[in-house]
Amino acid sequence: MVALLTVILSFLGAAVIGFIPSKNIRLIRSLALFIALGTFAAAMECYFQYLDRSGEIFQQMVDLTWIPAIGATFKIGVDGLSISLIVLTGIIAVCGVLFSWTLEDRANQFFAYYFALIGGVFGVFLSLDLFLLFVFYEIAIVPKYFIIAIWGSGEKAYAAMKLVLFSFVGSAVALLGIIALYFGSGLETFDLIRLMAEGEFSSQFQLVVFPLLFIGFGILAGMWPFHTWAPTGHVAAPTAASMLLAGVVMKLGAYGCLRVAIGLLPEGAIYWAPIVAWIAVINIVYGALIALVQKDFKYVIGYSSVSHMGFVLLGLATLNEVGLMGASLQMFSHGIIGALLFAIVGTVIYSRTHTRQLSHFHNLMQRMPGICWVFIVAGLASMGLPGFSGFVSELHVLIGAWKQDQFSIWIIILTGFGILATFTYTLVKIHEAFFRSSPAHNPNEVYTTMTIPEKLGCGILLLFALGIGIYPNLLTVILEPSLMPILEALSTAAK
Amino acid sequence: MISIITFFPLLAALAIALTPGNNKGFIKFIALLGALASSVLALSLAFQFVPGDGLQFVQKYAWIPSIGVDYFVGIDGLNMLLVILVAILSPIFVLASWKIDEKAKTYFSLLSIQTTALYGAFTALNFFHWFIFWEAALVPAFFLIKLYGGDGRHKAAINFFVFTVLGSVAMLLGVVFLYLKTGTFDFIELRHLASQGLIQVKLGGLYPAIFFAVALGLWVKVPLFPLHMWQAPAYAEAPVPISMILTGIMSKMGVYGFLRLVVPVFPEAIREFSELLLTLALVTIIWGAFLALRHTDIKRVLAYSSLNHVAYCMFGLFAVGAAVGPDKINAPAIAMQGVILQMFAHGIGAAGLFYLAGKLEDVSGTRDIREFGGLGAVMPRYAFVFCFLVFSSLGLPFLAGFAAEILIFSGAFALAPFHTVCALLALLATAVFLLTIIQRIFTGTADDAKRTLPDISYRDVLYISPLLVLTVWVGVSPSTWLAFSDPFIQTLSSFFTP
Numbered sequence: 003m004v005a006l007l008t009v010i011l012s013f014l015g016a017a018v019i020g021f022i023p024s025k026n027i028r029l030i031r032s033l034a035l036f037i038a039l040g041t042f043a044a045a046m047e048c049y050f051q052y053l054d055r056s057g058e059i060f061q062q063m064v065d066l067t068w069i070p071a072i073g074a075t076f077k078i079g080v081d082g083l084s085i086s087l088i089v090l091t092g093i094i095a096v097c098g099v100l101f102s103w104t105l106e107d108r109a110n111q112f113f114a115y116y117f118a119l120i121g122g123v124f125g126v127f128l129s130l131d132l133f134l135l136f137v138f139y140e141i142a143i144v145p146k147y148f149i150i151a152i153w154g155s156g157e158k159a160y161a162a163m164k165l166v167l168f169s170f171v172g173s174a175v176a177l178l179g180i181i182a183l184y185f186g187s188g189l190e191t192f193d194l195i196r197l198m199a200e201g202e203f204s205s206q207f208q209l210v211v212f213p214l215l216f217i218g219f220g221i222l223a224g225m226w227p228f229h230t231w232a233p234t235g236h237v238a239a240p241t242a243a244s245m246l247l248a249g250v251v252m253k254l255g256a257y258g259c260l261r262v263a264i265g266l267l268p269e270g271a272i273y274w275a276p277i278v279a280w281i282a283v284i285n286i287v288y289g290a291l292i293a294l295v296q297k298d299f300k301y302v303i304g305y306s307s308v309s310h311m312g313f314v315l316l317g318l319a320t321l322n323e324v325g326l327m328g329a330s331l332q333m334f335s336h337g338i339i340g341a342l343l344f345a346i347v348g349t350v351i352y353s354r355t356h357t358r359q360l361s362h363f364h365n366l367m368q369r370m371p372g373i374c375w376v377f378i379v380a381g382l383a384s385m386g387l388p389g390f391s392g393f394v395s396e397l398h399v400l401i402g403a404w405k406q407d408q409f410s411i412w413i414i415i416l417t418g419f420g421i422l423a424t425f426t427y428t429l430v431k432i433h434e435a436f437f438r439s440s441p442a443h444n445p446n447e448v449y450t451t452m453t454i455p456e457k458l459g460c461g462i463l464l465l466f467a468l469g470i471g472i473y474p475n476l477l478t479v480i481l482e483p484s485l486m487p488i489l490e491a492l493s494t495a496a497k
Numbered sequence: 498m499i500s501i502i503t504f505f506p507l508l509a510a511l512a513i514a515l516t517p518g519n520n521k522g523f524i525k526f527i528a529l530l531g532a533l534a535s536s537v538l539a540l541s542l543a544f545q546f547v548p549g550d551g552l553q554f555v556q557k558y559a560w561i562p563s564i565g566v567d568y569f570v571g572i573d574g575l576n577m578l579l580v581i582l583v584a585i586l587s588p589i590f591v592l593a594s595w596k597i598d599e600k601a602k603t604y605f606s607l608l609s610i611q612t613t614a615l616y617g618a619f620t621a622l623n624f625f626h627w628f629i630f631w632e633a634a635l636v637p638a639f640f641l642i643k644l645y646g647g648d649g650r651h652k653a654a655i656n657f658f659v660f661t662v663l664g665s666v667a668m669l670l671g672v673v674f675l676y677l678k679t680g681t682f683d684f685i686e687l688r689h690l691a692s693q694g695l696i697q698v699k700l701g702g703l704y705p706a707i708f709f710a711v712a713l714g715l716w717v718k719v720p721l722f723p724l725h726m727w728q729a730p731a732y733a734e735a736p737v738p739i740s741m742i743l744t745g746i747m748s749k750m751g752v753y754g755f756l757r758l759v760v761p762v763f764p765e766a767i768r769e770f771s772e773l774l775l776t777l778a779l780v781t782i783i784w785g786a787f788l789a790l791r792h793t794d795i796k797r798v799l800a801y802s803s804l805n806h807v808a809y810c811m812f813g814l815f816a817v818g819a820a821v822g823p824d825k826i827n828a829p830a831i832a833m834q835g836v837i838l839q840m841f842a843h844g845i846g847a848a849g850l851f852y853l854a855g856k857l858e859d860v861s862g863t864r865d866i867r868e869f870g871g872l873g874a875v876m877p878r879y880a881f882v883f884c885f886l887v888f889s890s891l892g893l894p895f896l897a898g899f900a901a902e903i904l905i906f907s908g909a910f911a912l913a914p915f916h917t918v919c920a921l922l923a924l925l926a927t928a929v930f931l932l933t934i935i936q937r938i939f940t941g942t943a944d945d946a947k948r949t950l951p952d953i954s955y956r957d958v959l960y961i962s963p964l965l966v967l968t969v970w971v972g973v974s975p976s977t978w979l980a981f982s983d984p985f986i987q988t989l990s991s992f993f994t995p
Contacts, residue, residue: 327563367644371603382636388629394561397625397673401564404677418670425662429655437643437651474561482563 004051005062005080005128007044008088011037012095012121020114027109034099034113041124042092048085052480059483060130060195073184073191074133082480083261083330084127087253090337091127093466094249095120098242100459101345104353105153105240112153112240115145119246126254132180132192132262136173139254143169146235146243146251153240161238168221168231176218176258182211183266197266198487205269212270215263216278222255224311226284233304241348244300248307249341253333256314260329264318265488268495271321279319279409283416285312290423294430299351299358302431303343306384309424310336310392316417317399320409321492323485325402330481331395335470339384339392342463346377350456354449360434362443367436370449374436376460383467385428386421391470396421499554499570502538502580503616506531506587510609518602525595528605532587532612539584539616546577549984552622552685561625565682569623574985575756578837578978579619579749582844585963586745587612592960593738593852596859597645604645607637608738615746619753624672624682628665631754634747635661638739646734653727653734660717660727668714671707675700675762688761692992697765708766712759718751721811722781725804729788732800733864737855740796744803745848749840752810756836756989760814764992771818775916778815779923781808786926790933795854795864798934803847805927806890806898810839812920813905817993819913829990832908835901837982842889842897842971849886849964853879856957857938860950866934871943872950879953880939882965889968891931892924897971904975 015037022030052061063079080088098116105112118141125138143166150162184192187201203211221228232252236244264271289309296302310332317329350373352358355366367374383390404414452460470477509531513524546553555571572580590608597604614637617630635658643654676682678699679690690696697704717724732740760767767774785805789798813836817829856879858864873880889896892903902924910917943950971978 324564371600375603378640387636388625388632393629398564400670401673401677404673414670418666421666422663425666426659429658433651433655478561478563 003062003064004044004047005088006064006078008041008092008124009121009128011040011044012117012124016114016117016121019110019117022110024108024110027106030109030113031099031103034116035096037117038092038095038099041120042089042096045085045088045092048080049089049480052080052082052085059487063130068134072133073193075131075193076134077131077193078128078134079130080128082482082484083257085480086330086334086477087127087250087257088124090253090334091120091123091250093462094245094337094341097341097345097459097462098245100455101245101349102240102242103453103455105242107153112149115149116242116246119145119149119243123246123250123254127257130194132183132194132197134192135194135258135262136177136180139173139176139258142251142254143173146247149243150235150239153243154238155240156238157234158238161234165231165235168228172218172221172228172255174218175214175221179211179214179218180262182207182214186211194261194266198491201266203267203269208267208270209273212263212267212274215267216259216274219255219258219263220315222252223259223315224252224255224285224308225315226281226288226308226312229285229289229308232308233301236304236307236344237298237300241345244344244348245341248303248344249337252307252311253337256311256318256329256333259315260318260326260488264321265491268488268492271492272495275319275321275406276408276410279316279403279406279413282312282315282319283413283420285309285315286420287416287423290420290427294423294427297360299347299360299431299435300344302427303340303347306343306424306427307336307340309420310340310384312420313396313399316403316413317395320399320402320406322402322405323489324398324405326485326488327478327481328395328398328400328402330485331391331398331470331474331477334477335391335395335467338463338466338470339380339390342380342460342467343377343384345459345463346373346380350452350460351377355444357443360431362440363435363438364440364443364445365438370451372451376452376464377435378432379464380460380467381428381432383464383471385424389468389471391467391474394471394474498538498542499572499616499620500556502535502542503570503613503620505535505538506609506612506616510606510613513602513606513609516602521598521601524601524605525591528609529588529591531609532591535612535616536584536588539580542572543577543581543584543981546572546981548574548980548982560623564625565676565680566625567623567683568626569683570620570626571622572620574982575837576619576753577981578841579753580616582749582841583612583615583619583746585967586741586844586848587615589848589852589960589963590738590742593741593855594736597736600644604641607641611637611641611742615742615750618750622684624676624684624758627684628669631750632665634750638735638743638747641739642731642735645736645739648734649730650734653730656727657731660720660724664714664717664724667710671710671714674703674707675711684757687758691762691764696762704763705766705769708759708763711763712755715751715754715759718754719748719807719811720751720804721808722777722784725781728804729797729800732803732851733794733796737851737858740800740851740855741848744800744851745844748803748807749844752807752814752836752840755811755814756833760817761989761992764818767815767818768993769818771815771913774815774818775812775913778808778812779916779919781805782812782920782923783926786923786930789930790926793865793867795857795866795934795938796851798866798930799847799850799854802850802890802927802931803843806839806843806847809902809905809920810836810843812916813839813909816909816912816917817990828908828911829993830908830986831904832912833986833990834979834982835904835906835908837986838971838975838979839898839901839905841978842901842968845964845967845971846886846890846898849961850883850890852961853883853886853953856953861947866937869938869943869947870941871939872947873939875943875948875950876952878958882953882958882961884935884939885965886968887931887935889972891928895969895972897968900972900975
């Protein structure tokens with residue numbers, strides 16, 4: 003029940019805030035923060051309850067009949083994987099509100115869409131019924147469009163349209179796959195747990211349907227060559243939305259790939275894994291190299307997200323314990339760090355400099371040293387500096403990939419190259435952003451130091467990045483039992 | 498205990514970060530306090546340390562079980578002396594930075610983080626754990642150079658970083674592969690496996706490739722030819738205390754890595770490639786001396802001198818891989834003892850020399866040694882201290898450098914006579930360039946502008962007096978210091994005796 007609270011709170015919050023007149027800005031803000039904190043608390047409660055009751059794989063179950071004609075039920079529940087992601091969503095929800103503290107333009111509508119999106123995201127992570135999952139997946143798409151189109155910047159109409167079209171295409175392809183599962187299993191059910199336990203799919207079926215599901219969900223995970231919506235969408239979106247998009251929405255796709263595509267079609271996964279691995283490597287290397295040549299600071303972060311999601315995909319493609327663990331850790335890690343980078347670049351720096359062009363930044367290291375240092379620490383975390391969560395998860399992925407004998411050695415070598423490219427663009431962009439002078443642009447403007455909500459938001463996100471980096475057990479302990487069923491399915495399929 | 502020593506400076510860094518930036522005196526005080534407290538604790542460990550008793554002061558906890566990572570620290574004969582070195586030098590780094598007032602808060606927090614990383618890198622015994630500190634030592638150094646360095650600082654910093662990271666990634670990939678084949682990241686465990694010859698069996702045909710991948714990361718850090726290009730610009734552009742850290746301790750991290758991760762784990766590879774490795778060390782010795790002779794920027798000269806001296810360490814280390822006859826059973830142990838002592842002696846001496854070079858730049862405003870001359874008469878105290886440290890690194894009997902080099906050469910001669918003769922000839926080149934510095938700076942007559950330069954103050958001498966005392970102590974009674982590592986080295990060298 004506690005888990006369901008996250009969804010209910012979000013949608014209820016969206017409805018209530020939507021009806022508050024927009025001039026009551028303080029009420030809207032505090033209510034938004036309160037709701038976000040509520041969802042976070044509910045997610046944490048799931049986490050602690052999961053630690054206490056380690057026997058059951060799925061907990062907090064709610065099972066209601068919904069559309070009996072097609073066998074769709076309202077069935078939700080959480081395992082370690084979903085808990086790690088709803089906790090992530092809760093954190094980002096809170097920080098997103100903190101970084102939207104100064105937003106005043108139609109704040110009521112903004113937060114209404116914001117919580118509708120969050121509610122949809124929670125719903126996807128909780129659903130144990132594919133039909134329900136799909137419904138939430140679609141619900142999450144709509145608010146994104148309005149948030150970007152109304153509160154965005156730059157080519158916002160184009161970006162919003164592109165993002166929505168990609169999302170719809172992805173979900174349409176995934177829907178095809180889901181319907182195929184519905185009929186292919188012979189059970190005529192959307193119930194994930196039943197499909198996993200009883201569903202028997204022929205090898206032929208798996209080979210054909212796996213790509214549908216994986217590509218359908220993969221589009222949202224930023225999989226090459228369908229990643230192009232991500233940088234444009236992230237850049238055009240207002241900060242809180244970029245944080246959600248990069249931090250959580252991309253994980254929706256990866257979660258679908260793992261839970262639905264790999265979990266239900268292990269034989270298909272085994273067949274397609276080497277190709278997925280190659281695509282993942284392209285994501286890693288290509289994303290990093292494109293980030294290296296970007297001139298707009300936010301685009302740098304956008305492409306770095308594409309590169310980091312490559313590690314998630316590579317981890318998924320390994321299909322072994324360490325690799326899947328790495329993918330799950332990386333989902334969490336990138337969620338935190340990606341959101342932090344977007345927050346700093348999109349709000350903390352932009353609200354002071356009013357430009358994101360790297361060539362317009364003038365001596366920022368002297369003029370806003372504190373903010374620069376926060377970004378540098380976040381950048382190092384994203385680069386995979388040991389001690390932060392990125393290193394732990396990428397190391398898991400790397401070990402997993404190496405353990406997978408079917409991968410060509412080039413996958414490892416190119417991943418190594420991708421890591422180097424990541425180091426390079428991080429350092430080069432830090433230099434370009436903070437250490438260069440460009441006296442043509444506001445050389446004398448005095449920048450204020452960070453405000454309290456900004457400090458809080460950065461602090462929370464950094465704390466989680468560091469916490470998981472130093473003590474990954476916090477997550478691995480709940481992830482391990484949840485990955486077991488998937489690994490068992492894979493090992494049966496291998497025989 | 499080790500964890501407290503390691504993390505105390507980090508706490509100091511946190512305290513500094515929370516102090517208002519204009520409170521400079523307090524910031525410096527906290528930084529010094531952090532360094533001193535750790536030093537006192539570390540030195541007290543040295544008194545409790547029992548040579549020959551294996552690993553001591555161990556703390557080991559499961560950390561990330563899914564990939565076999567433990568939190569694992571301990572001290573044995575190999576790292577005791579290096580922990581002492583960090584303990585002695587780290588307060589001196591803070592004192593040497595006392596004049597830094599601009600952005601003091603950032604500077605001293607970075608410096609304190611650096612100190613934590615140095616302790617950590619010398620005491621961690623699980624690759625993952627160790628690698629965190631290995632990289633953590635790099636980051637503050639990078640920013641300290643980038644923010645506080647000389648004119649070419651941006652380029653020097655990025656070169657330094659890129660070279661080191663390239664090596665680190667190769668090393669990481671190598672060790673991850675080693676983990677996949679052996680199932681452990683534990684240095685001690687790996688050594689046991691290697692002593693049973695299992696590493697070679699498990700790695701099969703990839704053994705040499707993995708050896709080179711692991712060695713590459715350390716190779717850059719030491720550095721050795723041909724991966725030394727980052728070194729001189731970084732040492733020259735870094736602020737003086739950071740040059741002291743780079744040469745005094747960080748170059749030793751590379752040598753230590755070889756002794757911890759390469760020599761015990763890949764003994765067969767050291768043996769197989771000893772010709773090549775020895776030649777590269779020899780080339781580094783000669784090339785370093787040659788470059789030191791050619792350059793006139795005093796910090797660059799000292800950087801190349803460092804290149805040259807640390808290469809002696811690597812020379813002694815690689816010599817143990819050369820063929821050993823039954824009559825030379827002690828030679829590998831002697832050479833390796835020399836290596837350890839040379840690390841210590843050079844750490845002290847080189848840090849002292851960079852400190853003095855910084856003082857000279859402070860008073861005269863230039864680092865070009867052609868502009869000096871006759872300073873022996875103008876600054877007698879300075880001249881004495883400087884020459885004292887130069888003579889130690891030149892290998893004058895009863896000073897630290899001599900004791901170390903004589904061990905390296907007498908051990909190496911029995912193992913690889915031809916290369917050792919070449920290295921001895923190169924020692925002449927070392928002597929030539931060191932004497933050239935002295936001659937250029939201190940003899941002759943000073944021009945008018947330089948005639949009024951103030952001599953070094955007693956306080957400045959006091960700051961580095963521990964280094965001077967140690968130089969003599971190590972030189973006169975090397976056995977006091979060698980006792981720490983002796984039993985450990987005996988075991989290690991048994992890998993190389995028939």
